[in-house]
Amino acid sequence: MKMTSIQKNISIIVAIAENFAIGKNNDLLFHLPNDLKRFKEITSGHTIIMGRNTLLSLPKWPLPNRRHIVITDNPDDVFPGCETVFSIDEAIKKVQAEEEAFVIGGGMIYRQFYPVAGKLYLTLVHKPFEADVFFPEINYSEWNENSREDLKDEKNNFEYSYLDLERK
Template identity: 45%
Template sequence: MTNVSLIVAVGRNGVIGDGTSMPWHISEDLKYFKRTTMGHPMIMGRRTFESMGVLPGRRSIVITRQPDWSHPDVETAHSLPEALSLAGPAEEVFVVGGGEVYREAMPYAAHLLVTEVDRSPEGSVTFPEVDLTQWREVSREPHDGFAWVVYERR
């Protein structure tokens, strides 16, 4: 079974975005995201893809309900199970958003890589609450205004 990890930056209030963009720009965190996901397949919803585009060095698998949607250099799936199947046997597959895809992927995840951002921005897209009866924190790396936290499934 492929190792599925969710990677996300989330505000204190659970907000991850407004449906079109992230509510912050943290250069260090973008570098962490690139370093962590490089060489791995990434699964995302169409709106998340449209906000970030094709990222070099990673396979992009986009989940969409639109039957005729396509984009060069992107693989298209119409469900999370189809996207996971497309990802195939990979060392690790990263689910990178958005909110609906995170909620659906949570039961498949072995790890959560959460950037806890020390802000409470406005926004309509949220990350599901982490149930600490199912997850345990295995590392925390504090920075100025945010922390990188890794959870693994109990």
């Protein structure tokens, strides 16, 4: 069963640089403690969906108070405390009855979910970064901006914004 229509309960949460960069060497590009707190607040009590590399990049998993769904193509993969699926369609089916589920990465998973996601929770860092993983280019005319908060990180000396977007 191919899921091609917008899935209103599927949300993407991601921190991106202005050049859509999201990662390098299976790690985040920048360390924003407030963004990590925001991630925890938004996703706590919900299901998070990710690829195997994203799970393995977490310092400790499973993350507390969240159901984990890991998408992998290796039938031998077993991740204690997580559910394993083999396609985005399978992941979408597992969260059909939920009010909101969050896609947390990585790049390939974001590319597959982007066309069907109903919401984007973006942390947009206002400078480019060198990276080997990128988020799909966002056509902002396809999204309504529900909220925006502009901030400055003194330690890293760059500005960033929290954007909550909903597909039109």
